[in-house]
Amino acid sequence: MSFANDGPKKTRWTKNTVQIFCMALAGAVFLFVFAYIPMFGILLAFKDGDKELNILQALLTGEWVGPEHFVRFFNDYNFKNILLNTIGLNLLMLAINFPAPILFALFLNEMKNKRCQRAVQSVAIFPTFLSWVVFGGILIALGDVNLGIVNPILRGIGILGQDEYVNLGEAKYAWFMIIVSSLLKGTGWSSVIYSAAILGVDRDLYEAATLDGAGRFRQMWNITLPSIAPTVTVFFLLSVSGLLNNSFEHIYVFQNAVNLSMSEVIATYVYKQGISNRLYSYTTAVGLFQSVVAFILLVASNFVSKKITGKGIY
Amino acid sequence: MKQRIAAERPPKKKKKITLFDAVLYTVMFLFVLTLLYPLWYVLIGSLSEGQDYNGGGVFLLPRVWSLSSYQVVFRDSELYMGFLITVARTVLGVVTSLLFTAGVAYAMHSRELPAKNFFHWFNLFTLFFGGGTIPFFLLIVSLGLYDNFLVYIVPGLYSVYNMIVISSFYKGIPYELREAAHIDGASEFTVFFMIYLPLAKPVLATVGLWIAVGHWNSYYDTMLYTSSKELHTLQYYLMRIVTLSSLPSSSGNLPPEVLQDTISTTISYAAIVIASIPVLCLYPVVQKLCFSQGVTAGSVKG
Incomplete structure (x- = not known):
């Protein structure tokens, strides 16, 4: 994070420095209002502000209730499911969605026909630009029991008997739908950065390897992969630091009345309880709990990353 | 390449x-x-x-x-309304956010910025810590942005992440250009608008594209921060039709032979x-x- 240039420390107030000071100050004022003030709002988690009409007043003058809201959440009959879904989905998505674009970029690079390569890349990137409503809606339609194409295909290739069917709307397929959808939507776009890194690899290395008799898998494993390792490390740490920030818009689309036990995550729970049921204090506490878990995961993965690659976020 | x-x-x-x-x-x-x-x-x-x-x-x-x-x-009619709102928020959102963020990036990039370290950390801190959904909702309500078109624009005006991306692009612009312009008597605003903004077009296009995609595809803020129909965006309209299977409001006054042909x-x-x-x-x-x-x-x- 070095957007700062090291320059002279002495401040000379001229017309120009006043101008840039004002510009930087505008950004700081914005952050104060939209980022720092909400941090004080966390106090609401320890106050009694549920169902209040004026939440601001509840925050300022509400009664302190201690950890009551946290205890209530831990005792919620859904607590175990929600926690398991939030952490499980995130770790699985990290484990599957992080390596997928790297593999995709590696194999895309192996397509020697440039026109084909370009065409595949164009198609792969496209879903990134569709909204979750559109993309999720289409995938749900494809899996529809009566009209969708998933069941006929499964019957066609013999996985299902003629009278059997799978209902992808059921709870046991919720994780599958959420993970597969993010894989299909995100892989192409995320691979762009790795493709760019692969283009920068010295071509002489491949020639030398070919002369030494290395096959294509050997070249991918021993030349391409080590060459893009720095990029991979950076993006791994970035995706770890975004852990638990699972996108509300993504998961909400895949929720239905019967799969909530496997699809409810903290973000959607907070929306339903907080905004729809107006349990402001309670859901602030739930949100705070999520931040704490995310922080613990971040510290843990940073520790692991330092052990394995010698690089950490901090 | x-x-x-x-x-x-x-x-x-x-x-x-x-x-x-x-x-x-x-x-x-x-x-x-x-x-x-x-x-x-x-x-x-x-x-x-x-x-x-x-x-x-x-x-x-x-x-x-x-x-x-x-x-x-x-x-x-809700389709057109939603389309209009979405186009308006996308265009306005991209232009204002790019101008604001590029401006702050210009200041943060400047060597003469007073209290530079303070600004630096004040920005970075927000990348790692935040208040969460409900405190932010509370803020939106308190600022009078709830159920207001500006809720689509104002909170997205500035992004620290985009600021960092833009200022790292500024690093590729020779600093001497800026100094030379100052010697010729140009103010910081002039240098920003006449030199930096035009030169930063590639990065502004990229960042702008991502802001635009975010605006176009978002339905979360409509769900959270609005209640009146006039502010529904296209994606929110779509979400209601697709996931809640609610029929378009026009279906009441359509001829039966048209409705017959649809599910x-x-x-x-x-x-x-x-x-x-x-x-x-x-x-x-x-x-x-x-x-x-x-x-x-x-x-x-x-």
């Missing part, structure tokens, strides 16, 4: 198709098919006659063609197609941006 590297390669004398190639091309073909077929599926579904479609088995072409689903959606599924497909057409039309432009240097500049080093 790609062509240059391709040219450096020794020309192949004979093309050999190995097993590896065969498997690779087949897998890639299947992947492309998996991504393209769903779009086709929705398109033919939207063009199908509802009762017939309900019988199932429409996978390649509609058995009975019908435009009724489109008639239903196109008669809905809620075909209507939702028609809505999906209509909402995706602008994205599809703009994709070639977007793609050019993707493959220009902008996207990867500053993110890959070495």
